[in-house]
Amino acid sequence: RRADGTLPPILHEAPLRTYIKPGEVFQVNEELNQICAPLLTGIDPKRIIPLPLHVFLGLVNNLERWLEKSLPSLDDRKWLKDFLEKTIKQNSGLNPCGRSSHLSLNGPGCLKFINYFIKLQPLLLPSLCGEKRFNLKRALQQMKTLHELILCRARLSKDEVAKLQSLVITIQRDWPAQFGINTPKVHMMTHMPQFARAHSSISRF
Numbered sequence: 001r002r003a004d005g006t007l008p009p010i011l012h013e014a015p016l017r018t019y020i021k022p023g024e025v026f027q028v029n030e031e032l033n034q035i036c037a038p039l040l041t042g043i044d045p046k047r048i049i050p051l052p053l054h055v056f057l058g059l060v061n062n063l064e065r066w067l068e069k070s071l072p073s074l075d076d077r078k079w080l081k082d083f084l085e086k087t088i089k090q091n092s093g094l095n096p097c098g099r100s101s102h103l104s105l106n107g108p109g110c111l112k113f114i115n116y117f118i119k120l121q122p123l124l125l126p127s128l129c130g131e132k133r134f135n136l137k138r139a140l141q142q143m144k145t146l147h148e149l150i151l152c153r154a155r156l157s158k159d160e161v162a163k164l165q166s167l168v169i170t171i172q173r174d175w176p177a178q179f180g181i182n183t184p185k186v187h188m189m190t191h192m193p194q195f196a197r198a199h200s201s202i203s204r205f
Contacts, residue, residue: 050191052150052202053107058185059171060110060143066179067117067125067136076127088112111147114140135178142171150192150202161200165193 064084071077089109105113117125118140121133128136149156149164156164168189176182196202 050188050195050202052192055185055188055192056143056147056151057105057107057110058183059146059181060113061104062181062183062185063136063139063143063179064105064113066181067128070128070132071125072127076125080125084113088116110143114144114147118144135174139171139175139179142167146171153201155200156196156202161193161196164196168193 068077068080071080084105089105118137121128121137125133125136145163145167149160149167153160171189172186175186192202
């Protein structure tokens with residue numbers, strides 16, 4: 001609480017913490033938000049399971065929303081929305097919970113989004129400036145690699161765990177500056193290499 005007894009506004013982009021060491025004190029950022037206390041305290045980070053599909057979906061959908069906001073004209077944004085609705089977003093099965101909504105992509109939709117825009121980005125997004133196009137392509141390639149490591153491998157070798165560690169560091173360093181993406185899922189990636197080193201896998205959990 002502030003000195004006057006009121007609470008700071010809660011913002012989705014506020015820095016979130018996954019775990020806290022016993023006795024650690026939380027601070028308050030008056031401009032944004034108090035650093036939120038986690039639901040579970042005193043948990044060894046090695047026991048935190050970073051759900052791979054949950055993290056992957058969140059990151060790709062944030063990237064898609066950044067792309068929509070980055071297009072310079074309303075016509076471009078309308079085209080992208082129509083393209084996503086007709087070509088990318090799809091029903092993943094009979095279960096309606098697996099259907100891509102108008103707000104988000106499901107698992108198959110994320111993969112189609114990644115593959116389409118890696119290959120066809122210059123044709124699909126001619127109005128996107130060069131630097132943003134370069135950053136987007138690199139981020140999509142990072143997501144493709146992340147998908148292979150955390151969702152397609154039953155077991156990870158030491159080299160693959162090191163590759164995952166390097167990828168996590170790169171995303172956590174670059175995405176907040178390049179895309180304004182610094183969500184809890186970006187932080188949750190911290191626990192992926194830790195978990196993989198302990199269990200030689202993420203996708204099995």
